[in-house]
Amino acid sequence: MNPPDAIIVGGGIQGVSMALTAARRGLHPVLVEKSSLAAGASGNSYGIVHGGLRYLQMLDIPRWRRSRLAQAWFLHEFPAQVRPLRCVMPLYQGRLRSPGLFRLAMAFEQTLAATFDARVPLPPPQLLTAEEVKTEFEVITEGLAGAACWHDAEVTDMPGLLQAMLKRAGLEPPSLYMPFEARELLTQRGEVIGLRIADVNNGDTREIMSRVVINCAGAWAGSWQQAAACPTARSLAFNLLLAGALPGNSALAVSRIPGKGRSYFMRPHPEGIFAGTYYRPAPDATEPAVTAEDIQAFLDELNSALPGMHLRPADVKAVMAGLLPDKDGSGERLSSDDHILTHRPHGFYSIVGGKFTTAPLLSEDAANRIWPHLNRADHMAATLVKHHG
Ligand SMILES: Cc1cc2nc3c(=O)[nH]c(=O)nc-3n(C[C@H](O)[C@H](O)[C@H](O)COP(=O)(O)OP(=O)(O)OC[C@H]3O[C@@H](n4cnc5c(N)ncnc54)[C@H](O)[C@@H]3O)c2cc1C
Incomplete structure (x- = not known):
């Protein structure tokens, strides 16, 4: 040979x-x-193949284009393992994630998407009204101005x-x-x-x-x-499989302070609710070890974002964790x-x-x-x- x-x-x-x-x-x-x-x-990833809509909110078109291309490629080449995923993110008045900014990103997306022959076309992004979000999800309603609704892709079988x-x-x-x-x-x-x-x-x-x-x-x-x-430094990242159920078939993106800060996704799973992803620096870790404090910290974030859920450690059915390379041990990518x-x-x-x-x-x-x-x-x-x- x-x-x-x-x-x-x-x-x-x-x-x-x-x-x-x-x-x-x-x-x-x-x-x-x-x-x-x-x-x-x-194998422990949350499995979202991002289309890069968030990069348009930062007007980073080259990065959007690369993400969109990779997403379209995965959807087209591996339809048995990668499928479209509807995502909903509540938007709040006066916050970074406001309807005005999303409207701008949507307009950009539609213009740029016309240059693609995505083969597996995804529905265009849209704005939901506050009333529409409230009928779908129990999110924080104070200042709620609507929701961004777009399609990404998810890996169903890694x-x-x-x-x-x-x-x-x-x-x-x-x-x-x-x-x-x-x-x-x-x-x-x-x-x-x-x-x-x-x-x-x-x-x-x-x-x-x-x-x-x-x-x-x-x-x-x-x-x-x-x-x-x-x-050689590392970060720890993990997802939780939680007892319970979410309505519909969409992923809900929420953050501890409504409309601001790190987003967490929650989506229906055959055995409950799949929540991700929590990150923390783990400079010297050699294996992805998640502690009870880590789990509590993540549940605290989710409970702040969705107070109606009252999540407790007993609701955790499984933890999926991985290590990621880190710039200097500070958690910076x-x-x-x-x-x-x-x-x-x-x-x-x-x-x-x-x-x-x-x-x-x-x-x-x-x-x-x-x-x-x-x-x-x-x-x-x-x-x-x-x-x-
Ligand atoms: C909880 C979590 C959620 C995430 N969610 C998302 C998401 O939704 N979307 C997204 O885009 N990204 C997500 N990520 C990030 C993404 O999963 C990673 O960036 C990506 O999987 C890294 O792939 P990799 O092949 O570089 O590393 P790995 O998947 O870690 O693969 C490295 C491989 O190398 C092997 N290896 C190591 N040393 C040796 C050796 N000496 N000899 C032989 N083999 C060796 C290991 O066994 C391992 O299989 C997430 C990550 C985590 C942990």
Whole structure:
């Protein structure tokens, strides 16, 4: 067998996307995962594939475009695992999330969306009146001025999505090393020549030869030898499955101070209510450990946002938690410049800290950097963007 064109470390959304991008460019990657597919943050994500409407409220059109493209791609390519999700966010007079600002974002969205051939068209965003929100949800009514209503996408089967992406990339054993852990880069005269990996079940090590190693190990990206240039601090993020029921089939976005601050989503789940996502710095954590205080802090936020729910720890049926790479241990996210790193030795790259939504786009960007001589055509855009004229 010829040596693979690239060894990808990590079987989360980023590693799997990278494998698919490489395969679509005619390359033969292999993937190394120390546990199982979606074992890290990806498998515990809240699973919203954001279309980027919030970026329009900040007039960040390039970022909107990237999110929208990735969302459209997921919906079109993996309809069995990704479906549209109606979202409702109450708006309050005089607050950041006010009807005026949302109206502006809506107008932008409609103009820009006309440049897309999204194939799975989503209903346009709309404003609901205060009366309409009140009939649907028991939200805080003081100052309520209506609600933003838009469609995002949700991943309904995360391991299934990653399996389907790997299948599309043609990756199966012997090109899939699982459970194997990346241990050490093999180098020669400043160039990568391969990777030493260890079988997690029996500790046996082996070497895979390749001139390219791409580190997509998420919060652990800086933990293994020679990946020290990656961030090593972490944040903890978790969702709760709560007893109870929500009406309808929509996600409700709420915040502790109505119309202001971090938003939490609540949506119906076959076994109750799925609430997410609570974040806190966890600089030295090696595993996503959620404490009773963490859970209480999240419930306090939700109870402030939706006082009628009276949520208690006894209502918690399950906790889904993951670790995310963090800029410096303060809970601050990595900036877009930190996502794709080119290291020494030559041939070693990391892709860290992107959102679930943008993993396929980061993979395209990384592929353009790693293999500049190959077809640079943006495959995602080519399949989805309308060509005028
Ligand atoms: C609770 C929560 C909710 C979230 N909600 C959303 C959301 O709604 N929308 C959104 O866009 N994003 C969301 N995110 C963020 C998103 O899930 C992550 O940004 C994304 O999944 C990160 O993917 P990744 O592949 O980089 O990392 P991970 O999914 O963590 O994958 C890294 C993989 O590398 C493996 N690995 C680590 N070290 C090694 C090694 N040495 N050798 C081999 N394998 C190794 C791990 O086992 C793991 O499987 C959420 C995250 C969390 C935790």
